[in-house]
Amino acid sequence: MNVYSDLKQGERGAWVSIIAYIFCSALKIGVAVLTGSAALMADGLNNSTDVVASIAVLIGLRIARKPPDRDHPYGHFRAETISALVASFIMLFVGLEVITGAIPTLFDTNHTAPDLLAGWTALATAVIMLGVYRYNHQLAVKTNSQALLAAAADNRSDAFVSIGTFVGVAGAQFQLHWLDPLAALVVGVIILKTAWDIFREATHRLTDGFDEGQLEELKETIFSISGVKAISDIKARYHGSSVLVDVVIHVDPQLNVVESHTITENIEERMKRVHKINTVHIHIEPEQQLAKR
CATH class of the missing domain: 3.30.70.1350 (Cation efflux protein, cytoplasmic domain)
Structure with a gap:
């Protein structure tokens, strides 16, 4: 199997991520509006950035599959890394938005506990993302795709974020109202951490860094x-x-x-x-x- 067929197979993983993130994002944001859960809203916004990031990975994989030409005698493989860099900037912006929205709610004494439906929604989507992670990780190992391996790691972190959202919403049911916005704040920090990790790895590779x-x-x-x-x-x-x-x-x-x-x-x-x-x-x-x- 050559590198071009590996890239083509990698596109399947990107499509799986895109479809899963669109579904999870729409479901979480819709339920968050109905239940008033700041944590679930932050989780849904996190998934919306993942949609854009997965699309960027897909575009990068598509461009990387283009054969060498007169202007690119070594091929277009670095488009895959550039797409990851673009995705990190998008995630950075949304992470900051989530944090700035969560902090005022955290100190709002009138904030009420969201309906437990928000928690069950988060838990269900966590199971979905763990399944997507397993699929993409196996495909990434098979095709030796670093971009897809990074996407799989993002799938897994998103599943953990949703589990944290469930804990925050469930805790809020016991009069711990601050747990819901605190979970939103933690989600924002995780988004920023993921964005930084992707940015650091992408810039390291683009500047010809090697372990x-x-x-x-x-x-x-x-x-x-x-x-x-x-x-x-x-x-x-x-x-x-x-x-x-x-x-x-x-x-x-x-x-x-x-x-x-x-x-x-x-x-x-x-x-x-x-x-x-x-x-x-x-x-x-x-x-x-x-x-x-």
Whole structure:
């Protein structure tokens, strides 16, 4: 399965998220209006941002599937990461809106407890989102899609948010009226935390950041290949969900071109099989060249 078919399968997960979020958002906001639950309203608004975020992921996956052209010789894979960055800004805006709306209600002594229907609605949608999380997580692992893996994590956090909403509404039934707006405030903080995590990861990848520990694992894999005497340089960066690796290896200077080429093929095969990395640029130098550096 190549990267383009993986992206196409990833679109299915984005569509599942969009449909689930539209249903949950409409249901929560409607019930929140009827019951007066600030927590459920915040939860519904959270899901509405997830609709936009999932659409952004879907658009990013669609653009990323476009083949390389004259202006984009490496393809359009980074569109997937850019879409996640856009989604983080949308979530940041809504998170701030939820918090600024929850704080005055928290200190409003006239705020009444919402109907328990709001709590049962939150609990039912939590079950739905846990199902969506399970589906998207399995699909993300199968297709190696980082965007879909992030979407799955968002699905799971949304399920936990809805469970928290249920607790807030249920607690408000026992004259703890402040629990409902407090739950709304917590939802707002969770939205901001999720937005920050997505923003941090997206900007890290767009600026060619790469985890040092993972880079060391790649180096160990390459060094384990027969014929590789030393590695003088290795770099890696993300290109959407794909990883690009540049490495300088040193081999026996007595090897001919065919023997050296066989080593590079073994490296490419091992990197694809072990790390699911399809693009490795390998520069070969003679072993004694290392001593001159």
